[in-house]
Amino acid sequence: MKNSKNILLYAIGMVVVLALPLLLQSQGNAWVRIADIALLYVMLALGLNIVVGYAGLLDLGYVAFFAIGAYLYALLGSPHLTDTFPAVKAMFPNGLHSSLLLVIPAALGLAALFGALLGAPTLKLRGDYLAIVTLGFGEIIRVFLNNLDHPINLTNGPKGITAIDPIHFWGLNLGKPLKFDGFTISSVTLYYYLFLALVIFTIVISHRLQVSRIGRAWMAIREDEIAAKAMGINTRNMKLLAFAMGASFGGVSGAMFASFQGFVSPESFSLMESVMIVAMVVLGGIGHLPGVILGAVLLAALPEVLRYVAGPLQSMTGGRLDASILRQLFIALAMIIIMLVRPRGLWPTPEHGKSLARRGTPPASGMPAAAPGVDTPADELPGAASRPMSINP
Numbered sequence: 001m002k003n004s005k006n007i008l009l010y011a012i013g014m015v016v017v018l019a020l021p022l023l024l025q026s027q028g029n030a031w032v033r034i035a036d037i038a039l040l041y042v043m044l045a046l047g048l049n050i051v052v053g054y055a056g057l058l059d060l061g062y063v064a065f066f067a068i069g070a071y072l073y074a075l076l077g078s079p080h081l082t083d084t085f086p087a088v089k090a091m092f093p094n095g096l097h098s099s100l101l102l103v104i105p106a107a108l109g110l111a112a113l114f115g116a117l118l119g120a121p122t123l124k125l126r127g128d129y130l131a132i133v134t135l136g137f138g139e140i141i142r143v144f145l146n147n148l149d150h151p152i153n154l155t156n157g158p159k160g161i162t163a164i165d166p167i168h169f170w171g172l173n174l175g176k177p178l179k180f181d182g183f184t185i186s187s188v189t190l191y192y193y194l195f196l197a198l199v200i201f202t203i204v205i206s207h208r209l210q211v212s213r214i215g216r217a218w219m220a221i222r223e224d225e226i227a228a229k230a231m232g233i234n235t236r237n238m239k240l241l242a243f244a245m246g247a248s249f250g251g252v253s254g255a256m257f258a259s260f261q262g263f264v265s266p267e268s269f270s271l272m273e274s275v276m277i278v279a280m281v282v283l284g285g286i287g288h289l290p291g292v293i294l295g296a297v298l299l300a301a302l303p304e305v306l307r308y309v310a311g312p313l314q315s316m317t318g319g320r321l322d323a324s325i326l327r328q329l330f331i332a333l334a335m336i337i338i339m340l341v342r343p344r345g346l347w348p349t350p351e352h353g354k355s356l357a358r359r360g361t362p363p364a365s366g367m368p369a370a371a372p373g374v375d376t377p378a379d380e381l382p383g384a385a386s387r388p389m390s391i392n393p
Helices: 002-025 029-054 063-076 080-084 086-091 100-122 127-147 187-211 213-223 225-230 235-261 271-284 289-305 307-316 323-341 350-359
Strands: 178-180 183-185
Touching (some): 002 187, 029 187, 029 235, 029 271, 029 289, 063 080, 063 100, 063 127, 063 235, 063 271, 100 127, 100 235, 127 271, 187 213, 187 235, 187 289, 213 225, 213 235, 225 235, 271 323, 289 323, 307 323
Antiparallel strands (some): 178 183
């Protein structure tokens, strides 16, 4: 009975999600664009959740992988390389115009490589020290993108790269509307369905990782790295895998962002973007997939919705208050209220709540009491089993 009810809820939710852009399209493409951007942020938040939520590694430079994927697609899908390098022009006289089937694996692989390169020198860092190092990595990537216009013009510097091709595959160009018997599906709606398919794929991969031995190993490292080592978990490989897997989703999201916008510049990948992505994971519920999705959708759509609130307030003050400043103020107030009312997030993981509740209760009859200073018995650690677990991929 419960399973059939869940299936019914999933079916209703899928119908609503599929019909949403067609309903929003009747009110103008601006609302569909907001939904598209929200889906991109969902993908980013799910990728960061692997690093922060599963493995417990605070990454404040996650936007760097977003930038890597965006610039990779910009170089593969714009005339910048052929206009700048005669050798590339000779090899591809009509331009690169790379297909989606090439872009996604390339962005995924390159971002995963950079994720592993970031994780390698930070294996012994935790907490604030890891946050500072990853923050610096994100700023290094942004500064490089801002200055790689000389002596070799690779990124076009602060001017950015323009004229980026829209996504195209199997003869379908998402940059042009699609017509069916008098009904027109706009370009932003086509992008919505592509982003939705990628988000669903990301959710499936994240869920399978969470319930796998690798996911349990990440959670054991998050709870107590020393105990995880004692259980035979190769913490070095697990951390590198977490950084690489999380970065790969960021790279794919960046490539989709570049194709959707048609323009990229270093200004789109500032530290504030990383902070917002971390806030999506924390406010939604660290380690809980539905909570992370909820946090990403709310924080991605909230600034756009608040335009309709900040505009009238600006008019009431005679223009003395900037609408963008009011929007940031409202977002900050909303985040503070949420963290005060729901300190573990809007939708925290139920298992984590039960684990915390158990720590404040005496052990069940027949079970030995925990030693002083020990919060959780060893057999309750995430990833623990009835015998030592060895993970050495």
